[in-house]
Amino acid sequence: MDFFELVSKRRSCRKFAEQKPERALIEKIMEATLTAPSSKNTRSTRFMVIDNPQIISRMSEMRDYGSAFMVGAPVVVLVMGTKSLTDLWEINCAISATYLQLAAEAAGLGSCWVHVGGRPRLKDEPQGEQAEEYLRTFLPIPKECGVVCAVALGYSGYDGQRTKPIANNDGMVTYL
Template structure:
C-alpha cells in the first residue's frame, strides 16, 4: 500500500472480529513503531503486548474507553522510560503510535489509539494494573485486530486552518 493510501484508509476501529492476530504482523507493527523519529534519537519507548483475556480485562478496568478489547485480540501499551526520555517523550511515543496505526492499516488490520497520559486516573490505573516501575509512563494504548466494521474515508482537510508566513 502506498503511504497516502494508508494515511487516508486509516480509521479508528472499535469493533473487532474474534480472530487471533498473527505474531508476524504484531512484530512488523512493533518494528514500524521503533522506526519512528525521536528527539535526540533517545528512543524512550517501551511496549507491553497484551493478548490474554486477563490482561485485556486489566486494561478495561483502567481505561473507560477500552471496551472493544472484549473482542479485539491484542493491545499494545506504549510507554516511555523517563530515564532515557527527553522532555519530548510524548511526541516520541505519539510518532511510534502513528507508525503502528499506519502499519496496521497496511497489513489489513483495524486499530484504535486510546490516550492514557497525561490523564492522571488512566495513567495511575495502567501503572497499577501492569505493575509498572516508577520510571515507566504509559502514554497510550493501541488496540489491534481484524475489523468488524467498515468506515469510509473522511475528508478532514480545511484550508481555513492554514496560515501563510504569519498568523
C-alpha cells in the same frame, strides 16, 4: 497500497473480528514502529504487547469513557516512555504510536488509540484515581516509565470499507 492511499483509508477501529493476528505479523508491525524518529535519537519509547483476554478485559476498565471497546481487541500495545532519557518522552511516544497505527493499517489490521496519560478513571472525578495508576496495579509497568496510550489492534470487525467523514479543512494550512 501506497502511503497516500493508506492514510486516506485509515479510520479508528473499535470493533474487531475474533481472528487473532499472527505473532509474526505483530512482530513485523513492532519492527516498523521501532523505526520511528525520536528527539536526539533518544529512542525513549517502550512497548508492552498484551494478547491475554483477561488482562485486556481489565485494561478496558481503565476509564469509564472511551476505553470499554478494548475488551473486544485481540491485542493491545501499551505505549510508555522512559522519562529520564528526554523531556520529550511523551512526544516520542505519540510519534511511535502513530507509526504503530500506520504500520497496523499497512499490515491489514485496524487500530485505535486509547489515551492513558493524564486521564482519570472516572470522567466526573478528575482528581480521583488515574487510568495510569489503575494499570500499574496489575501490569509490570517499569517505574521509570510514564504511560501515554494503549493502541488496540486486530482484524476489523466492521462490514465493508469505512469511509472517512468529510472534514472541513478550511484555514488549517497556510501557504506563504
